[in-house]
Amino acid sequence: MNLEEQIISIIKDNIEEKYDITADTDLRNELGLDSFDTMMIINAIEDEFDITIDESDFDNIKIVLDIIQLLQGKYIIVTGVKNGINEFL
Amino acid sequence: MESTNFYKRFVVDKSIAEKLNFNPYYCRITSGIDGTVEINGKEFVDLASNNYLGLAGDERVKNAMIEAVKKYGASMCGTPIATGYVEIFKNLEDKLSEFVGLESTTIFPSCYQANCGLFLKIAGKEDLIIVDHYVHASLIEGIKTAGCKIKPFLHNNVNHLKKLLEKSTGYRQVFVVTESVFSTEGSIAPFDVIVELCTRYDALPIIDDSHGIGVIGKTGRGILEEKGIKDFQGIYTASLGKAIANTGGMISGKKEIIEYLRYSCSSLIYSTALPPAILGGIEKVIEIIESEFDSISRKIWRYKTLISERLKDCGFQLENGQAPITSIFCGSFEDTIKMAKRLYEHNILSTPFVPPSVPPNKGRVRLIAGADLKEKDIEKALEAFAAIKVRNINHRTFKVGNYYSQYQQSEY
Numbered sequence: 001m002n003l004e005e006q007i008i009s010i011i012k013d014n015i016e017e018k019y020d021i022t023a024d025t026d027l028r029n030e031l032g033l034d035s036f037d038t039m040m041i042i043n044a045i046e047d048e049f050d051i052t053i054d055e056s057d058f059d060n061i062k063i064v065l066d067i068i069q070l071l072q073g074k075y076i077i078v079t080g081v082k083n084g085i086n087e088f089l
Numbered sequence: 090m091e092s093t094n095f096y097k098r099f100v101v102d103k104s105i106a107e108k109l110n111f112n113p114y115y116c117r118i119t120s121g122i123d124g125t126v127e128i129n130g131k132e133f134v135d136l137a138s139n140n141y142l143g144l145a146g147d148e149r150v151k152n153a154m155i156e157a158v159k160k161y162g163a164s165m166c167g168t169p170i171a172t173g174y175v176e177i178f179k180n181l182e183d184k185l186s187e188f189v190g191l192e193s194t195t196i197f198p199s200c201y202q203a204n205c206g207l208f209l210k211i212a213g214k215e216d217l218i219i220v221d222h223y224v225h226a227s228l229i230e231g232i233k234t235a236g237c238k239i240k241p242f243l244h245n246n247v248n249h250l251k252k253l254l255e256k257s258t259g260y261r262q263v264f265v266v267t268e269s270v271f272s273t274e275g276s277i278a279p280f281d282v283i284v285e286l287c288t289r290y291d292a293l294p295i296i297d298d299s300h301g302i303g304v305i306g307k308t309g310r311g312i313l314e315e316k317g318i319k320d321f322q323g324i325y326t327a328s329l330g331k332a333i334a335n336t337g338g339m340i341s342g343k344k345e346i347i348e349y350l351r352y353s354c355s356s357l358i359y360s361t362a363l364p365p366a367i368l369g370g371i372e373k374v375i376e377i378i379e380s381e382f383d384s385i386s387r388k389i390w391r392y393k394t395l396i397s398e399r400l401k402d403c404g405f406q407l408e409n410g411q412a413p414i415t416s417i418f419c420g421s422f423e424d425t426i427k428m429a430k431r432l433y434e435h436n437i438l439s440t441p442f443v444p445p446s447v448p449p450n451k452g453r454v455r456l457i458a459g460a461d462l463k464e465k466d467i468e469k470a471l472e473a474f475a476a477i478k479v480r481n482i483n484h485r486t487f488k489v490g491n492y493y494s495q496y497q498q499s500e501y
Contacts, residue, residue: 016222016244016448032449036222036229036241043240047256 003077007067010048014040023065041067051075105423111430113441121146124462126438134466134473136396136456137438139272139331141304141413142378142385143461150334150373157369164364169195170351173362181368184375185339189302189310191325193347196368198360200299200328200338201227206356207295207326207340208235210349215261219253219292221245221278224268226446228297232266244271247282254290263292269301269312273442273453275410277305281316287323294323300412303332303374304389309382332378335370337363385460389413392458392467399471403478408453415456425452435473 001009008021015037019030027033033041038061042053049071057074061067071077106112120127123146126135144150157177167173178196186194197203204227212218212235220232223244232239238260243249250265257263265287267278280296287294298311306314309332313321324346329337340350350357378385393413400407400417408416419425422443429441432454440455447453458467 014243028449032451034445034448036220039239040222040241040243043253 275414
C-alpha cells in the first residue's frame with residue numbers, strides 16, 4: 001500500500017459515510033467534513049505514523065493530495081505501510 | 090479608525106430566508122404552549138418545543154411555581170454559594186439525585202452552563218477526552234476549555250471508541266463523553282456498552298441526558314434506567330428545560346465531585362441561582378413523572394408512531410431514531426427551510442436544523458409531539474403531511490430535495 005492509498009484508507013475509516021475517495025477529492029465540498037472529522041483524521045494519521053501533527057497545518061488543506069504532500073514535506077513520510085510495518089524516514 | 094468598520098463585521102446571512110420569504114427562527118409566539126401555540130393570530134400545532142410530557146402548561150406545575158413565589162419571592166438575588174441556596178434548592182438537588190439514582194446533584198442556570206463549566210474543572214492538559222462526533226455544542230465548547238487532547242469517535246460507533254481507548258495510554262485520566270438521545274435524529278447512544286468499555290480501559294464516562302431525562306427508561310428516569318446501568322461511576326448532566334418543562338441544568342455523580350463543583354465551577358458560583366418559582370415547578374414535575382409517567386409516555390409514543398407512519402406513507406425520508414422524535418431528512422440548507430415553510434403554511438410548527446447544528450447537506454426537520462397535544466391536533470398534522478405530498482404531485486415543478494426522492498422514484 002503506498003502513501004496515497006494509505007491516507008485514503010485512513011480517511012474512509014474515520015468519516016461517517018462511505019464515499020469514493022481519490023487524491024483529488026475535496027474534503028469539505030465533496031465529503032462535507034467538519035472540524036471533528038478533520039480531528040479524527042489527524043488523530044488516526046498520528047497513530048498510524050507515530051507522529052504529532054500541528055493541527056494548524058490542516059487549515060490550508062483542501063484535497064486529499066494536500067495531506068499527502070504535507071506528510072511528505074513537513075513530516076518527511078515518504079511511503080506508507082508495507083506488510084504491516086511502517087516504512088518512513 | 091471609524092467604529093462603523095467594526096460593526097460591518099457582524100452580518101447575519103438571511104439570503105435564504107429572504108428568497109423563501111420565510112424565517113423559521115425567532116418566531117414571535119403570542120401564547121403559552123399547550124399543544125398549540127398562537128402566531129400572528131393563528132393556531133399552530135406545536136411539534137417544535139421540547140415539551141415532551143406536556144407539563145409546561147400543567148395547572149399543578151403552574152400552581153407550584155406560584156406557591157414558591159408566594160413563599161420566597163421572585164428571586165433570592167444571589168448565587169447558590171451565597172444567598173441563592175434556599176431550602177427549596179437543596180430539596181430539589183436531593184430529589185433530582187434520587188430520581189436519576191446518583192449520590193449527589195448541583196443545579197445550574199442552564200445545561201449549557203453546566204456543560205461549559207464542567208470540563209475546565211475536571212480535566213487539564215495531561216488528560217484525554219474521547220467524544221462522540223455529534224455531541225451538542227455545549228459539550229464541545231466545554232471540552233475545548235480543558236486544553237487537553239481531544240479525540241472524537243464516529244457517532245455511536247463502539248468499535249471505533251474501543252480502538253481509540255486501546256491506544257489511549259499515558260494520560261492522567263481518559264474521559265468518554267457522549268449524549269443519551271441525539272436530538273436532531275432521535276438516536277440513543279449504546280451507553281451500557283460505552284460504560285463497560287470505560288470500566289475495561291479505566292476511563293470515566295460522562296453523559297448528557299438532556300433529551301433522555303423524563304423521556305426514556307421504564308419510569309422516565311433517563312438513560313441510566315433505560316440501559317439498566319447500576320452504580321454509575323461517571324458524571325451525569327441534563328437539561329431541566331425539556332421534558333422537565335422548566336429551565337436550568339443539573340450535574341450529578343459522586344459526592345466528592347459535586348461538592349468540588351459547588352465550590353469551584355465558575356458558571357455555577359458566579360451565576361445567580363435559579364429562582365424559587367423554577368425550583369418549585371421542577372419539583373412538581375418530578376412528582377408528576379413519578380406518579381403518572383406510564384400514562385403520559387404512552388401518549389407520546391403513540392403520537393410518534395402515528396406521525397412517523399404517515400410521513401413514511403407520504404414518501405418522506407426519515408431518520409431511524411429510537412426516541413420519541415421524528416426527524417425528516419431534507420439535505421441542503423435551502424431544502425430544509427423549505428420543508429419547515431411547507432409545514433408552517435399548514436399551521437404546523439417544526440424545528441429545522443441546518444449547519445453547524447448538523448453536518449453540511451444533512452439538514453433535517455425535527456418533530457416532537459408532546460403529551461399535551463390532543464388527538465385533533467395530531468389529526469391536523471397528519472392531514473398536513475398528506476396535503477404537502479399531494480401538493481407536490483399536483484405541481485411537479487416543486488421539489489424539496491431528497492426528502493421527496495423516494496416517492497419520485499416509485500411514482501414518476
